Amino acid sequence: MFGKLFKKKENNPIQKLSFENYLATVVDIHAELPKSTVTVKEQMDIIFSDTSDFTERKFHLKSGRSVYICYFSALISQPQLEASVIKPLIQNDVNFRDADDLGNILSVTKYEQTVNWKGTVENILDGNIVLHIDQLNPIILFLAEKTGRNPTDPTTEYQVYGAKFGFIEDSRKNIGIMRQFIKDPRLKSRAYDIGVVSKKQAAILYLEQYCQPEVVEHLDSLLNSYNKEHLQSIGQLSKYISKHPNSLFPQATMSERPDLVSFALVQGKVVIFIDGSAFCAITPITFMDLLETSEDHFFLSRWNLLFIRFLRIVSMFIGTILPALYVSLVAFQPELIPTTLTISVAQARVQIPLPATAEAFLMMFALDVLIEASLRLPSFVGQTIGIVGGLVIGTAAVEAGLVSHTMVIVIAFTAVATFTSPSWEFVSTWRIIRYLLVAIAAMLGLYGLVLAVGFLLVHLCKLDSMNKPYMYPLAPFDGKELKAFFFPKR
Amino acid sequence: MKTNLSKLLLLFIVISLFAGCGTSSREIDQRTMILAMGIDKDENGDFVVTIQVPVITPQEGGMGLSAGEFEVITDRGNSVWDAIANIEAVTPTVLFFGHLKTVLIGETLAKEGLDEILDLLDRRAPLANQIYLVIIREKTEVDEFLDQESRLVILPALYLDRFFKADQKLSRSAEVKLFEFRRDINMKSRASTIPFAYIRENNIVLEDMAVFKEGKLVGELLGKEAGKGHLLKEKIVENMNYTSQVELEKEEVTVSSRVTCRLDYHVNKTNPVEIEMEMPCKAEIVHMSKQDMAKKKDHIEAFSSKLGEEIKQDTEKAINSMKEINVEPWLIGNRIWVRDPKYYESLNWEESGWRDSKININIDVEIEQTGQRGMLDKKKIGE
Numbered sequence: 001m002f003g004k005l006f007k008k009k010e011n012n013p014i015q016k017l018s019f020e021n022y023l024a025t026v027v028d029i030h031a032e033l034p035k036s037t038v039t040v041k042e043q044m045d046i047i048f049s050d051t052s053d054f055t056e057r058k059f060h061l062k063s064g065r066s067v068y069i070c071y072f073s074a075l076i077s078q079p080q081l082e083a084s085v086i087k088p089l090i091q092n093d094v095n096f097r098d099a100d101d102l103g104n105i106l107s108v109t110k111y112e113q114t115v116n117w118k119g120t121v122e123n124i125l126d127g128n129i130v131l132h133i134d135q136l137n138p139i140i141l142f143l144a145e146k147t148g149r150n151p152t153d154p155t156t157e158y159q160v161y162g163a164k165f166g167f168i169e170d171s172r173k174n175i176g177i178m179r180q181f182i183k184d185p186r187l188k189s190r191a192y193d194i195g196v197v198s199k200k201q202a203a204i205l206y207l208e209q210y211c212q213p214e215v216v217e218h219l220d221s222l223l224n225s226y227n228k229e230h231l232q233s234i235g236q237l238s239k240y241i242s243k244h245p246n247s248l249f250p251q252a253t254m255s256e257r258p259d260l261v262s263f264a265l266v267q268g269k270v271v272i273f274i275d276g277s278a279f280c281a282i283t284p285i286t287f288m289d290l291l292e293t294s295e296d297h298f299f300l301s302r303w304n305l306l307f308i309r310f311l312r313i314v315s316m317f318i319g320t321i322l323p324a325l326y327v328s329l330v331a332f333q334p335e336l337i338p339t340t341l342t343i344s345v346a347q348a349r350v351q352i353p354l355p356a357t358a359e360a361f362l363m364m365f366a367l368d369v370l371i372e373a374s375l376r377l378p379s380f381v382g383q384t385i386g387i388v389g390g391l392v393i394g395t396a397a398v399e400a401g402l403v404s405h406t407m408v409i410v411i412a413f414t415a416v417a418t419f420t421s422p423s424w425e426f427v428s429t430w431r432i433i434r435y436l437l438v439a440i441a442a443m444l445g446l447y448g449l450v451l452a453v454g455f456l457l458v459h460l461c462k463l464d465s466m467n468k469p470y471m472y473p474l475a476p477f478d479g480k481e482l483k484a485f486f487f488p489k490r
Numbered sequence: 491m492k493t494n495l496s497k498l499l500l501l502f503i504v505i506s507l508f509a510g511c512g513t514s515s516r517e518i519d520q521r522t523m524i525l526a527m528g529i530d531k532d533e534n535g536d537f538v539v540t541i542q543v544p545v546i547t548p549q550e551g552g553m554g555l556s557a558g559e560f561e562v563i564t565d566r567g568n569s570v571w572d573a574i575a576n577i578e579a580v581t582p583t584v585l586f587f588g589h590l591k592t593v594l595i596g597e598t599l600a601k602e603g604l605d606e607i608l609d610l611l612d613r614r615a616p617l618a619n620q621i622y623l624v625i626i627r628e629k630t631e632v633d634e635f636l637d638q639e640s641r642l643v644i645l646p647a648l649y650l651d652r653f654f655k656a657d658q659k660l661s662r663s664a665e666v667k668l669f670e671f672r673r674d675i676n677m678k679s680r681a682s683t684i685p686f687a688y689i690r691e692n693n694i695v696l697e698d699m700a701v702f703k704e705g706k707l708v709g710e711l712l713g714k715e716a717g718k719g720h721l722l723k724e725k726i727v728e729n730m731n732y733t734s735q736v737e738l739e740k741e742e743v744t745v746s747s748r749v750t751c752r753l754d755y756h757v758n759k760t761n762p763v764e765i766e767m768e769m770p771c772k773a774e775i776v777h778m779s780k781q782d783m784a785k786k787k788d789h790i791e792a793f794s795s796k797l798g799e800e801i802k803q804d805t806e807k808a809i810n811s812m813k814e815i816n817v818e819p820w821l822i823g824n825r826i827w828v829r830d831p832k833y834y835e836s837l838n839w840e841e842s843g844w845r846d847s848k849i850n851i852n853i854d855v856e857i858e859q860t861g862q863r864g865m866l867d868k869k870k871i872g873e
Binding site for chain 1: 505514515516517518519521523525546547548588589591651
């Protein structure tokens with residue numbers, strides 16, 4: 001019956017955009033480069049036509065042989081090119097018989113001969129230099145010098161006690177940072193070039209004997225089989241490795257804090273770094289992992305940790321359920337509210353034109369708009385937005401009779417409670433669930449709310465991250481682990 | 491994907507069907523919240539129902555109730571339900587019984603019998619069986635009582651609610667909830683009690699207990715007897731107030747005290763039944779007309795035996811007054827029946843068993859605190 005209703009749309013076979021197709025219109029991508037510098041230059045000019053930062057240099061050796069060098073000027077070290085390539089070539093008059101002879105003249109750490117057009121173009125894009133002496137095989141000089149920065153304070157994950165040190169956008173350097181945090185030969189890393197074209201450098205990092213080998217193998221095969229042209233962000237990769245990409249709950253978490261990552265590594269997790277992202281992905285994770293930060297262990301008293309984790313769990317419940325609970329109590333089961341409070345709520349609501357549900361949606365939406373607006377703006381404007389929005393929503397809306405006092409209290413408390421969770425990803429998840437719960441509470445009251453929370457629990461219990469149950473140690477229940485979560489051993 | 495979608499659709503259908511189990515949405519401000527309901531009968535035999543509803547108006551500068559913001563609506567009908575329906579016709583929104591705290595019943599009606607009313611209260615689902623029952627004495631009309639503004643608490647219904655919730659330590663009255671009353675009149679002796687209330691000089695007064703047998707008001711326990719009734723039923727009564735005259739060293743001394751008593755009884759299986767009641771009490775002296783009297787042990791002993799005597803007398807008085815009307819509202823018969831049903835049957839409890847029973851009270855009063863904080867006449871250093 002449902003087959004006709006949900007008939008799959010036929011995919012239109014659109015020809016895929018492809019780097020290889022583009023290159024193939026100019027050259028034979030698998031062919032070797034010609035030995036004549038003139039031909040090479042001509043073809044390079046076509047491939048990189050309309051590319052202003054593509055730089056070419058041509059000169060003659062004393063013997064009269066022409067030399068052709070090409071590169072992207074912003075990606076290489078120009079002084080090094082000058083000192084260790086151009087200068088030796090011009091000053092020495094050697095009759096090169098093959099490309100290997102170049103090694104005696106050039107003071108470059110690494111170079112290799114080109115194999116085919118495809119590899120050569122990829123290397124140029126990667127910031128390397130093609131050096132071609134007429135009638136010799138062109139070679140690639142590895143003189144890429146990419147713009148980097150020094151590690152700075154993490155800006156998104158504030159902590160009171162944690163290290164004032166964050167990752168940068170270079171995966172190799174980030175692994176170096178981690179080596180400073182964990183000095184252990186068992187700290188293993190595997191490198192990948194992800195994206196058929198972009199070949200973005202990525203690496204997974206794990207502590208052997210701490211983590212499960214199957215997780216590493218699984219990730220390894222996943223990363224090796226990534227077949228899209230480009231990989232832009234760590235988020236894309238996290239979605240790619242997630243087993244349940246349609247779930248609202250994140251199955252990997254991100255961090256820019258080396259101390260948090262080292263904590264995760266010791267817990268047996270696998271960390272993925274990619275170039276161009278100051279965040280790394282940590283997987284597998286559980287529900288409980290999203291509620292803890294490495295900083296919790298900084299507390300000198302164990303009771304502080306117990307309190308703060310308990311606080312986060314309670315806040316998570318409040319932040320998710322409170323508006324829905326308010327709606328269902330006010331609209332469906334007012335007998336469950338204490339009498340004097342009922343009278344107060346009724347008095348607050350008596351001149352509000354909107355029903356409680358609409359009020360809740362309005363306020364929640366306004367709150368999310370405020371958060372989103374202040375998030376994307378420079379900090380000084382962001383503060384202004386916060387004040388203006390707070391005033392408008394908090395005071396003016398009540399005075400204008402659009403929303404009631406009690407609703408403002410409920411939404412304000414909800415908003416504050418949600419942000420006790422250390423993971424932004426997790427906060428966003430609960431934010432969506434909050435809307436869904438209010439919607440179902442508006443339709444079915446407390447019955448619906450209980451039903452929805454039940455479904456949510458079923459979903460959470462079914463979910464897994466890299467085959468690790470998401471709700472562990474609650475389901476499957478492990479008393480010792482649960483105790484350790486709230487009250488870790490000394 | 492197809493199976494997932496069909497599963498979701500099925501789920502949606504099931505949830506929608508189950509939605510019938512939930513009540514429909516109605517905002518707080520669309521309900522007329524009834525806090526107290528009074529039921530009585532007039533001279534023509536019609537039921538008079540009075541409801542008390544808070545008037546919901548927006549508050550300037552903050553929330554909460556202000557004085558006098560309640561309305562009392564009265565209407566009549568052939569049945570209680572008719573009267574309620576008539577009231578519904580004059581209110582703008584739906585009558586909402588979810589917050590009903592107390593049902594006040596007129597003494598006239600109570601004498602005729604509560605069965606009809608209890609049936610209605612019990613059948614209507616929105617009426618919680620946690621509501622308090624109160625009998626309004628004849629000298630006060632039920633609607634007059636509901637219209638009475640207390641100087642202490644804004645709504646009379648809330649006054650009663652707070653009075654009972656705060657567990658007023660007067661031992662002159664005790665709260666009875668609907669389910670408790672229903673439970674007790676379903677026990678072997680088919681008797682129970684409900685507190686009395688009335689208005690005295692513009693004040694709400696809650697004291698004495700009305701005694702019911704088979705749903706009809708048949709007697710009452712006055713003042714301290716009400717406290718003793720609580721002791722006999724619940725086996726504990728706290729903070730009874732006593733003021734006694736004791737002769738100490740040939741002087742009349744007035745002593746006031748607060749007493750907490752417990753009760754334990756043993757049944758000798760004779761016919762008629764003999765009940766041995768052990769009553770250990772703990773007292774605290776709160777006032778003495780002669781300050782230096784509580785210092786000696788024999789003073790304290792003299793006082794405690796006097797106090798014990800008074801408590802015993804009051805208890806016996808309460809028992810005897812109930813024996814006179816042959817009603818036993820304290821579940822004593824039920825307790826005998828639970829332990830030994832055959833023996834209970836042989837007693838013929840309802841007809842003569844209770845009336846002929848012999849009850850011996852052994853009381854033991856211990857003075858826990860004399861209340862004296864310092865020796866006021868002690869010798870000063872250097873004198």
